[in-house]
Each structure stands twice: as C-alpha cells, then as structure tokens.
Amino acid sequence: MTKEDFKNYFELLPRQAWLAEKEEQMISLISSCKNKTQKKLVFELLEDFRYVDYKLFIRYLEDIADYIINDSGFDINKTQIVGMVMDSNPDSSQWILQFLKPILTKKGWNNVKITTEFHRAVRKLNKDGLTNLILIDEFIGTGQSVDGRLNYLEEKANEDYVINAIFLAGMEDGISKVQNRFNDFRCLIPLKRGITDKYKSPEKEEAISQMLDLESQLLPIINKKKLTDYSFGYGKTEALYSSYGNAPNSLFPFFWWPYDIKETLRNSLLIRNEEGLGL
Template identity: 35%
Template structure:
C-alpha cells in the first residue's frame, strides 16, 4: 500500500487562464512532444494571449511541436560521443591537438561553455591538460604558429544557423596561420541548420554534430499551407518592436538569415536564428514581453 507523504508532495501549478477546448487540445499535443514546455506554463499563457485567432494559434502550436530540444542528458551524449570521436576515429592526442572555441569576441560565448563542458569528457581519454583547450580563434592561430607539433585543430561551437559565421571565422583563422599545410581542421557543433552545411569552408576535414534541423515553415509546414503560414508569421512579427535593446527586428525576420530555426538548448542563450516571436523582448508598443525563450 502506498502512503501519501505531504512533505514530498508538489502540486502542479494551475494556469491562471482558462483556455478554450480547441486551444487546450493543441497545447496538450505540443506538451506531449515537448516536455520542457511543462516548466514554461506562465510563458505559454503569455504567448497565447498575444495570438488573435485560431489560425495563429494553430501555426504556433505546430511550430512548438517541431522544436529541437537539447537537454543536459542530450548534451552529455554529445560530449561523450565527441570525446570518443576525437580520440578514436580522428586519432587525435594531447601531444598533437588543440581544441578551440569559435569565440567571436571578448564577451561570454556559448562555444566557450561547450568547450568547458568537454574538458571532463576528454580527461577520461588521455593526458589532456588545460592549455590544450583554447578560448578563441586568434590564440589558436598563435599556438599553431609557435608549435609545429600541432597537427589537429578542433573548432567547437554550440549552434550554426546559416554557416556564414563559421565560414568567416575559419577563413580568418586559416589566413593567420604561417603554414596551414599538413594541419587538419575539424569542427564540432551541438546543433545546426541543414543549410549551414553548404557554407562550411572546403578545407574542413571533418565535422561532428548532435542535431541537424530544417526550417520551421519552409520544411515542416505542408506545402499547400506554407503561403498562409508565412503571412501569419509576418502578422505575428508585426506585433513586435522594430528596435529593442539596440537590435533591429528587420534583421531578424523569420530568424537571423531567415533561418526559421526551432531550437531550444536547456538554460542556453537562444540563437537569434530562432523565430523572434519566441524571444523578442518588446512588443510594438515598447512593452516588455514575457517570452517563451530568452536571449541577451
């Protein structure tokens, strides 16, 4: 017989808003596909409150159902698989390899976070030391120029939406090298959009990733319904502030580079490639929004 222990009881929070039957059914369907939404009930209510009609709600719930969610367990899978690939498949050793974050400046960067998480996974696979984990591309180029024993460079990033940043930064890295011949350059990402592959530089020898995604509307929505879905999303983005926190909405229409990304990394900084309706901080009246996802 099971005994009820009040000390271990945690009530499921009740929604502050009663949803119509149709909205509720679609919300339940999205929750079944995306368990992480259970923790964002208040944010979900706020998002639904911004929607004007059944068509807008249907689109949003369909997009939510197609999100790629990377939780801490999936990240562990990625790190373990990457560490094994580096050591076994790629044959890299602490003597001839450096692992580098695709850092684009002096501010905190998600690539550095992934690099930091990779360190303990690599500790199980040889005498890897802290100096082999480099926090930016320029420092990596300096080390390659100073130490001729470096034969492998592994570039780490969290997410690629268009592939343009990777192309730009890796070409900049290669141009800083005194001698790129004989140097093997590989890249590892937690997630990327499929279209990003086409932008990767030809000199990348190999790559490793956990998740690859297709555009949210252009690929996931039934072809006959896409024109209507596009117009609905344009209407929804029309509810957002044109400028917020020094960012211009026109540069983020359908996500940066019109990536149409549907991606959530647990406790991560949402990429700007994601549809802004899910993370843009202010509405058209300049009021702060309670967003489903967060981005600084």
C-alpha cells in the same frame, strides 16, 4: 488560452516535455495569437521543436568527446580544441568547452589544449605546432561566422594544418555551405527550416504571412538592433532549436524577442541574452 488551447498544449507535452515548466510562457505566447490559424501554426512549429535539456546536453557532450578522442584521428600532442569567439565576450562555444573539460579528463585527455578564442588558436598553431584543430560550437546557422573563421585561419596560418569541426546542432543549409572546407565535419542535430521545409504551397505562403503578422507585435528596434535582421531567425534560418542555455538568434524571434510593440517586457518562451537587446 481557451479550453481548446489547453487541450492542444497538454497533447503537446508528451512530445515536448520541457514545456511542462513553461505553462505561463505558453499562455502568454498563445494568447498573443490573433486567430486560430496563428495558434495552429505555433503549435505545429512547437511539435517540430528540438530542445536539449541538461541531461541530454551532457549525453551529447559525451558523443563529442568520443569523436575528439576516437574518431578525429588526431594526436593529443598536436591537437587544440577551438572555440568560435574572436573577443572576450562569452559565447556558446565557450559554454560547450567549459562543460567538455571534465568529460575529456574522465576519458584520458586531460592535457589536450583547449583554446577558447579563435585568434589565439591561430597563434598557437604558428608558435607551438598545434596544427590539428577541432572547431566546436553549439549551433551553426547560416554558416557565415564559420566561413569568417576559416578565412581568417587561411590568411594568418604560417604552418600547414588540418581542421575538423563538430557542432551540437545546426541548419542543413548552413552545414552544406561550410562542411567541405573541413577535413571532417560532424553535426549531431541537423535541422531543416521550420516553415519553408515543412509546408507546401499554398500552406507555406499562408504560414509565412501569419508568422510575419505575429512578428509585427514585436518591438521593431531595440537600441540599434532591428527586428528585420532577425525576422524568421537571423539570416532567415527558421530554426526550431534551443537548449537550456542561451537561445540562438537563428530561432524565430516570436519565441524569444524580449519586448513587444508597446515596449513591454515579454514573458517569452525562451531567452536570448545579446548585447544591445535591452531598453
């Protein structure tokens, strides 16, 4: 990076303190930009970034627990807190639920039923009368996965039920697509699209062009995973969000895609573990 790049980086740190421990990754990221316009775009996107570190994560979980206990209106004996996953592969909802357990216990809800796999939650609804569901996950992107879970629930449920949802973060577009399908819906960190909702023409078109050029430096196919499916974030969600855990695939891939065009492992700013994204 040039002296000007370092100046911009250090000016960014008071607003994005998490980047202080990622100087090497920032050098790699900015050094891969081809021109000043691309560097400017990357710094501007990082200014708007929402990063949840461990301390902030626990604070948000306190809010989620308070919602479950005090604001959901549900009886503990009829309630199950439900994750998004449909199989045995770990995901961010299971990560959230694991951290949430001791917080709920501390607040007096030690015996609430927590169901990590969504299909099992439907069985418990039908068999055990746990008809109040609270769907929990870290992030909502396009809303497609949430829609799929709700369709499955409508198809398989044999009992009347009430379902609420609370997400740590999510895209406003995805939220608007699904929130009316819930009895109550909460998202603690709603997000706008990083480029489309930030810039006006002609700056918007220029930013899109520059980001596409940055993505052209990334390996286009990893096993059967196509970069085009993740361009501008999965579903073109343009997310500028991550936590200290696994980065969401809704994030611009320039910040996390593991390999460059030469099949070299990148020292990426953020990490996403996803099956199939390894050589």
